[in-house]
Amino acid sequence: MNYITSFIRLGNQVRRLHSVMIILVFLILSGCGFQLEGSRALPISLAKTYLDTNKPYTEFYESLTGILGVRGAEVVKAQQEAVAILRILEDTSGQRILSVSARNTPQEYEIFYAVTFSLESKGSTLIENETVIVTRSYSYDATQVLGKSIEEQILRESLAQDLARQIIRLIEANLPISSMVQS
Numbered sequence: 001m002n003y004i005t006s007f008i009r010l011g012n013q014v015r016r017l018h019s020v021m022i023i024l025v026f027l028i029l030s031g032c033g034f035q036l037e038g039s040r041a042l043p044i045s046l047a048k049t050y051l052d053t054n055k056p057y058t059e060f061y062e063s064l065t066g067i068l069g070v071r072g073a074e075v076v077k078a079q080q081e082a083v084a085i086l087r088i089l090e091d092t093s094g095q096r097i098l099s100v101s102a103r104n105t106p107q108e109y110e111i112f113y114a115v116t117f118s119l120e121s122k123g124s125t126l127i128e129n130e131t132v133i134v135t136r137s138y139s140y141d142a143t144q145v146l147g148k149s150i151e152e153q154i155l156r157e158s159l160a161q162d163l164a165r166q167i168i169r170l171i172e173a174n175l176p177i178s179s180m181v182q183s
Helices: 002-031 059-070 142-174
Strands: 048-052 074-076 084-100 106-121 124-139
Touching: 048 059, 059 074, 059 084, 059 106, 059 142, 084 124, 084 142, 106 142, 124 142
Parallel strands: 048 074, 048 084
Antiparallel strands: 084 106, 106 124
């Protein structure tokens, strides 16, 4: 009986210690400035952004619009309403063969997504003609063509989301500190 009660007490102490450790980790993370992605507000200079592109129906455009909205920016329809103009100069994606079998059939592909953009705010160019490229590779099996085409589409959408996040981080890193908002 005595053994069981001491075991229960030990279990309670371990749970308390575990709870204290979790709280301590959260306090340390918040104290060092860590924030989950998407929880920070965008800089003031991106509060009203106009996206200038000739391809408004791509995966990248949809991802970028979504991320800007989640981060508190308003994507405006007219250039005159905008504080910032994000020009998407090039928005391309494609794939290339990475490896082939002994029978000269593709075994592995690489998907890429490339965007060239520039950013203007209040008549001045903040970022000029910056190109960002993301790639992923995947294996290909000719007996699973339907599944592989779906996998390719999912990878392409994932690349577009990664690319949009990278561009937002690149913009934040290149903006002057005076244009940043405290959240």
